[in-house]
Amino acid sequence: MTTHPAPTASDLPVGLAAVLEEIACTVARAAGRLVVDERPVDLGVSSKSSATDPVTVMDQRSQELIIELLAAARPDDAVLGEEEGASTGTSGLTWVIDPIDGTVNYLYGIPAYAVSVAVVVGDPAVAGAWQPVAGAVLNPESGELFHAHLGGGARLTTDAGTRTLRATAATDVAHALVGTGFGYAADLRRRQAELLVDLLPRVRDIRRHGGAALDLCGLAAGRLDAYYESALNPWDRAAGELVAREAGAVLGGPVGDVLTRDLVWGAAPGLAAQFGPLVRDLAARHVGSLD
Known part of the structure; x- marks a missing residue:
């Protein structure tokens, strides 16, 4: 790309x-x-x-x-x-x-x-x-x-x-409250569920609120420590992404800091070095490319 x-x-x-x-x-x-x-x-x-x-x-x-x-x-x-x-x-x-x-x-x-x-x-x-x-x-x-x-x-x-707004001071993925969401295609949801099963034992808990914009703003407001999702479009995340970044959260994608449909992830600054590589690996393993 x-x-x-x-x-x-x-x-x-x-x-x-x-x-x-x-x-x-x-x-x-x-x-x-x-x-x-x-x-x-x-x-x-x-x-x-x-x-x-x-x-x-x-x-x-x-x-x-x-x-x-x-x-x-x-x-x-x-x-x-x-x-x-x-x-x-x-x-x-x-x-x-x-x-x-x-x-x-x-x-x-x-x-x-x-x-x-x-x-x-x-x-x-x-x-x-x-x-x-x-x-x-x-x-x-x-x-x-x-x-x-x-x-x-x-x-x-x-x-x-x-x-x-400021992102949380969390530093331990094992104690992180993580938000996510799911797509609408059945096969994609199956793969996203496999990722969730793999991630859940590694974090405090998962929240699924039903909207990427509010999840990203929840990351900014300290209501979540981290967030990830696949299959997002620009309108799903544009405003929430900016709010999260301006609150100090670190955002990235499947490679580097470019957010794509394959993966959008965000984390409190003290979690990013742990959470980013973890969710990237799990997304590559379970969800793969959506192109």
């Missing part, structure tokens, strides 16, 4: 990343209100990648609202979303959005799903060729808004105020 140097904050005008963070927060809040306040009795469920991978009418409505708001605020930027409706741009910035991350939880009324809104430089279609510069992840049920911009730290805003 060919990779390209990741852009840095110096490629953006001074102060722009913070402005983009505010836009991401505003847009995420608006979409969050929509999916809660206007949730219909009939969610109009259909399937995407497999029979167990649902999409609802609210996924599409949320994305349409996000695109509308971004077009008004940033008309020259491109948009890449999980649902239909992507658009091109001329600014070199792309908004990478997941209108409802954790649709199964939303479908079942489990209050652990998110609206994820990030803006990146580079090409989000090519692993290693893009970098998030601002983003927000909102849990519409709890009102928790995780947000960050490149070089500006990570924060959690609730009705009680805003606080800075």
Whole structure:
């Protein structure tokens, strides 16, 4: 796989990343209100990648609202979303959005799903060729808004105020609480389960919350010591990845620090040297390449 140097904050005008963070927060809040306040009795469920991978009418409505708001605020930027409706741009910035991350939880009324809104430089279609510069992840049920911009730290805003996020001080994998998730294809889930069986005796415990965006933000907030998952798309992780990094977490992929569909992992800084090689080895052994 060919990779390209990741852009840095110096490629953006001074102060722009913070402005983009505010836009991401505003847009995420608006979409969050929509999916809660206007949730219909009939969610109009259909399937995407497999029979167990649902999409609802609210996924599409949320994305349409996000695109509308971004077009008004940033008309020259491109948009890449999980649902239909992507658009091109001329600014070199792309908004990478997941209108409802954790649709199964939303479908079942489990209050652990998110609206994820990030803006990146580079090409989000090519692993290693893009970098998030601002983003927000909102849990519409709890009102928790995780947000960050490149070089500006990570924060959690609730009705009680805003606080800075930091990854845990954990240093022992055997005592690590680890988050993960699973894909929708049956064969992939089988392989992911084999990895889990191999990993579970080596860590404190496993949590499976049902959405990558909130898992990555949980890593940032100290609710998890480490995290890993395969088969993630850019919209699943763009905003959460930035929040986690800005909170001090170390993130990587199957080789080096390039995150790919084969593997995304993150850990508290004191765990990374142990957890990264461990989960890389297990992913290579059990999951393999998804290309």
